[in-house]
Amino acid sequence: MKINVRLAEPFWRAVGLREIEMTMNPASRADDLLAALREQYPTLGMEFDQTPPHIFIGDVEAPHDSLLTDGARVHLVWPIAGG
Amino acid sequence: MARAFISSGPLLEVDLKYQSTIAIINLISGDIKITSTTEELVRAYLGGRGMNMAYLRHYLRTYGGNPRDIDAFDPRNPLIIGAGLLTGTIAPNAARFNVSARSPESGILGDSNCGGFFAAGMRKAGFDRLVILGRAEKPSYLLLEDGKISILPADGLWGMKIIETQEQLKAKHGAGTVSAVIGPSGENLVRMAAIMTGKKNAAGRGGMGAVMGSKNLKAIVARGGEAIEVAQKDTLRALRVKQQEELKTSRIVQVLGKVGTPLLYEVSNRLGAIRTRNSQDNFFEDTLNGEEIEKFSDKMMACTSCVVHCRHRNILGGEGPEYSTIGLLGANIGIAPTEQVIILNNLVNDLGLDASSTGTIIAWAMELYQRGLIDDSMTGVPLRWGDYETVHALIEDIAYRRGFGDKLAESSQAARFFPPEARDYLIAVKNLPQSDPHDVRYFKGFALGIAVASRGADHLRNRPTLEVFKLPDEVRAKIYGRANDPDPTGYKDKGLIIAWGDDMFAVSDCLGLCRFITRGFNSPHLLGYEEFCELIAASTGFEYTPETLRAVGRRTLDTERLINADFGLTRADDTLPKRYFDEPMPARQTKGHHIDRAQFQNMLDEYYVERGWDNDGKVPAKKIAEIDNITTVIARRVE
Numbered sequence: 001m002k003i004n005v006r007l008a009e010p011f012w013r014a015v016g017l018r019e020i021e022m023t024m025n026p027a028s029r030a031d032d033l034l035a036a037l038r039e040q041y042p043t044l045g046m047e048f049d050q051t052p053p054h055i056f057i058g059d060v061e062a063p064h065d066s067l068l069t070d071g072a073r074v075h076l077v078w079p080i081a082g083g
Numbered sequence: 084m085a086r087a088f089i090s091s092g093p094l095l096e097v098d099l100k101y102q103s104t105i106a107i108i109n110l111i112s113g114d115i116k117i118t119s120t121t122e123e124l125v126r127a128y129l130g131g132r133g134m135n136m137a138y139l140r141h142y143l144r145t146y147g148g149n150p151r152d153i154d155a156f157d158p159r160n161p162l163i164i165g166a167g168l169l170t171g172t173i174a175p176n177a178a179r180f181n182v183s184a185r186s187p188e189s190g191i192l193g194d195s196n197c198g199g200f201f202a203a204g205m206r207k208a209g210f211d212r213l214v215i216l217g218r219a220e221k222p223s224y225l226l227l228e229d230g231k232i233s234i235l236p237a238d239g240l241w242g243m244k245i246i247e248t249q250e251q252l253k254a255k256h257g258a259g260t261v262s263a264v265i266g267p268s269g270e271n272l273v274r275m276a277a278i279m280t281g282k283k284n285a286a287g288r289g290g291m292g293a294v295m296g297s298k299n300l301k302a303i304v305a306r307g308g309e310a311i312e313v314a315q316k317d318t319l320r321a322l323r324v325k326q327q328e329e330l331k332t333s334r335i336v337q338v339l340g341k342v343g344t345p346l347l348y349e350v351s352n353r354l355g356a357i358r359t360r361n362s363q364d365n366f367f368e369d370t371l372n373g374e375e376i377e378k379f380s381d382k383m384m385a386c387t388s389c390v391v392h393c394r395h396r397n398i399l400g401g402e403g404p405e406y407s408t409i410g411l412l413g414a415n416i417g418i419a420p421t422e423q424v425i426i427l428n429n430l431v432n433d434l435g436l437d438a439s440s441t442g443t444i445i446a447w448a449m450e451l452y453q454r455g456l457i458d459d460s461m462t463g464v465p466l467r468w469g470d471y472e473t474v475h476a477l478i479e480d481i482a483y484r485r486g487f488g489d490k491l492a493e494s495s496q497a498a499r500f501f502p503p504e505a506r507d508y509l510i511a512v513k514n515l516p517q518s519d520p521h522d523v524r525y526f527k528g529f530a531l532g533i534a535v536a537s538r539g540a541d542h543l544r545n546r547p548t549l550e551v552f553k554l555p556d557e558v559r560a561k562i563y564g565r566a567n568d569p570d571p572t573g574y575k576d577k578g579l580i581i582a583w584g585d586d587m588f589a590v591s592d593c594l595g596l597c598r599f600i601t602r603g604f605n606s607p608h609l610l611g612y613e614e615f616c617e618l619i620a621a622s623t624g625f626e627y628t629p630e631t632l633r634a635v636g637r638r639t640l641d642t643e644r645l646i647n648a649d650f651g652l653t654r655a656d657d658t659l660p661k662r663y664f665d666e667p668m669p670a671r672q673t674k675g676h677h678i679d680r681a682q683f684q685n686m687l688d689e690y691y692v693e694r695g696w697d698n699d700g701k702v703p704a705k706k707i708a709e710i711d712n713i714t715t716v717i718a719r720r721v722e
Contacts, residue, residue, distance in 0.1 A: 008349050008350065008353065009338065009342055009346040009349055009350075009372070009373045009374070010334075010338045010341070010342065010346065012374075013341075018374075050334045051334055054551075056353055056672065059355070059670070059671040059672060059674075060671075060672055061354070061672045075353055077349070077350055077353050077354075078338075078346070078350060079551055079552050079553065080335070080346075080347065080350055080548065080551065080605055081347070081350060081351065081354075081356075081521065081526070081529075081548050081550075081551045082344070082347055082406075082546065082548050082604060082605040
């Protein structure tokens with residue numbers, strides 16, 4: 001299944017892309033997606049090591065074990081809220 | 084160089100080698116008294132915000148009457164400009180100073196914190212703190228130079244915008260000159276006028292620029308002097324190297340140095356927490372994301388001794404914008420094009436307006452127009468969301484008090500021109516428009532924070548950003564001193580967390596340090612009490628423990644509470660905009676969230692307990708006596 005991944009600041013800078021389309025096995029979970037991204041983009045994996053992302057599926061923040069569905073839009077966001 | 088009069092004298096009393104030199108300047112008589120702050124007072128308040136509060140309370144009470152009778156534009160309202168204890172030293176990010184007075188915007192405690200290079204220059208010129216009283220007969224400015232102060236005529240400067248004023252002063256007084264100036268907004272007593280120390284660096288909150296304007300004071304200029312003497316130079320240098328190395332390994336420090344605060348826009352927007360169209364909506368366009376702002380940036384700028392470099396220099400002639408400005412002059416008024424928001428950012432800065440209040444007040448007016456509570460007969464033109472041309476013109480009209488802009492120049496006090504229900508749509512607390520673009524209905528600690536912030540709705544007093552980090556229980560317990568509820572959208576334990584932030588950030592302000600290296604603001608790491616203790620010892624020889632240092636923060640908060648009590652504030656004023664209670668957020672992750680009134684009162688109860696105040700939010704008599712005892716020395720020293 002296809003998953004559209006959008007990378008927020010500063011994650012996208014590790015790969016130079018704002019959006020990535022990932023192909024995942026059916027019944028994959030968000031954690032599997034992160035693992036696949038780590039494998040494909042090691043520099044992004046280093047970012048995740050420093051600051052694990054908040055995962056949004058569609059408009060909703062989702063736990064890392066959330067099931068993904070074909071065509072899902074996943075937004076990986078830095079855990080921050082300052083001013 | 085024509086000098087109206089020169090009346091500074093020698094330093095009268097000296098208690099400390101690294102003491103706080105203070106000048107009391109009477110603009111009516113021209114008298115200037117230069118003295119020092121006693122060691123006892125420095126130990127109690129350090130400097131910066133805390134020390135300003137001690138002096139502000141003293142001066143507001145010194146006339147013997149009710150402080151409420153001293154209008155913000157009354158010549159008796161003191162304008163206090165105070166550098167932090169470490170400001171101007173090589174301590175990391177030690178650039179900051181506070182400007183304090185009765186606020187013409189909120190009517191209560193006014194206090195604004197600012198970076199740049201001015202405060203270090205002020206200290207090098209020989210002054211840690213200025214208390215400016217009275218009103219000059221003609222437009223004037225102050226020149227601080229090698230331990231002396233001159234009051235000079237501001238001929239030719241009055242009427243100038245910020246950048247031109249700063250350039251003229253630099254041309255007149257030479258390279259190395261730094262200045263804190265007001266623009267047309269301050270001159271015209273716009274209640275949200277800022278004092279600017281650079282193209283963007285602003286003492287913006289609470290209308291301190293209008294207080295300066297009411298004193299006929301266009302600028303304060305500092306030049307000359309020596310490096311600031313410290314107790315243990317080598318130790319401080321070693322600390323700087325060590326702390327700088329540690330700070331530079333922080334990911335947030337690295338990212339702020341690349342993207343600046345605009346990185347926060349996307350985060351809030353994704354969540355559905357970006358104030359949009361006066362908080363009727365909670366998400367907006369991606370055109371204001373960090374990388375879009377970056378396209379207009381040619382350099383990242385720093386303040387004195389900064390290791391972060393968070394400020395964009397934009398290619399449209401200004402600096403910034405920050406996240407707050409992007410949100411409040413963008414999403415909050417419905418303007419999406421990146422370039423337009425940057426132009427508006429540059430405009431408010433050059434006119435000397437507080438971007439936060441300006442964006443909030445214009446959005447308020449737009450919603451009133453949308454609802455038919457005001458119409459063209461008052462506004463002159465339609466006020467429509469996203470109408471850049473109208474907003475641009477309106478900002479200028481606010482600064483010059485023309486047409487409808489003259490009404491909005493009153494900031495939250497413009498409510499008197501509108502129907503009574505207009506107040507329901509004002510996003511302000513204690514009459515101060517909310518500073519940041521984060522809609523606080525989702526994270527309940529954020530809501531409590533702006534409700535109790537001493538200067539009104541402001542995130543920089545205590546924002547518990549660690550709430551969103553999902554830190555392990557044991558880490559949170561270690562930070563805050565006891566176990567606490569991890570749910571940032573719940574109401575439990577928020578009093579504990581806000582009181583912790585209050586104190587940490589107050590101490591940081593007393594020292595003159597930047598939020599971006601202060602523990603608890605965007606990171607559980609960075610510099611906290613232990614590192615502050617080391618810096619203070621190396622700079623002054625004063626020994627503190629984390630506990631005694633936190634007590635300085637507590638004392639600062641207590642003093643601020645007492646000042647506001649003098650202005651008549653009570654528990655009822657620790658509240659939120661009506662919309663945050665009564666209207667659920669409309670979309671995205673935050674959908675449905677609002678602040679439950681009963682739960683909010685429970686948070687307030689808990690907060691007061693953590694602060695050691697009674698259930699009405701009053702500082703107990705024992706603490707008042709302690710503060711009175713510490714601050715009685717002010718009267719002996721300055722009068």
